[in-house]
Amino acid sequence: MRSANRHLVVILCAAVLFGGFFSTAKTREVPMSPQNVPSAEQSTRTAINNFNKAFNRHDADALAEFLTDDTVFEDTSPAPDGRRIDGKAAVVDFWRGWFARNSDAHFDAEETIITGNRAVVLWVYRKMRNGQPWHIRGVDIFTVRNGKVAAKLAYVKG
Secondary structure, eight states: OHHHHHHHHHHHHHHHHGGGGGGSSSOOOOOOOOTSSOOHHHHHHHHHHHHHHHHTTTTTTHHHHHEEEEEEEEEOOOOTTTTTESSSSHHHHHHHHHHHHHHHHHHEEEEEEEEETTEEEEEEEEEEEEEEEEEEEEEEHHHHEETEEEEEEEOOOO
8 A cells, every 4th residue: 555655646746746737828938948058857856956965964054055035845744734934044944943953864865756847756754763763754845946946845644
């Protein structure tokens, strides 16, 4: 059943990502980028990788470099809907405190799905709890703008 749940999450996240592709709104054609300009997918992947590396180092100052000024973070708690934090300063302040309270925490990306400026990252969060290894699985939905994270919406299983 775990595999079926995982695939359902991937399908739902893909629907979120690709939803705009199926809209009836008119779009204008964008000329192809020169070969030396990274594609949207490459830029998104680089931004997500940089963000995740800084995150796993628990480096709030480095993390700030990879966020837009108007970035949005939606936390997984408190249940059931979590909490929304707006703006780079507030998001960095949140992470600085979180890192201090979770010094052994580590996120491992299991799978990353990217289309344009959107990414879905399936992850496992690991830490020690009551002297025992502990983990939880979740999904982040990222929006990247100009090579920086503009939104990180977090969801967990269970």
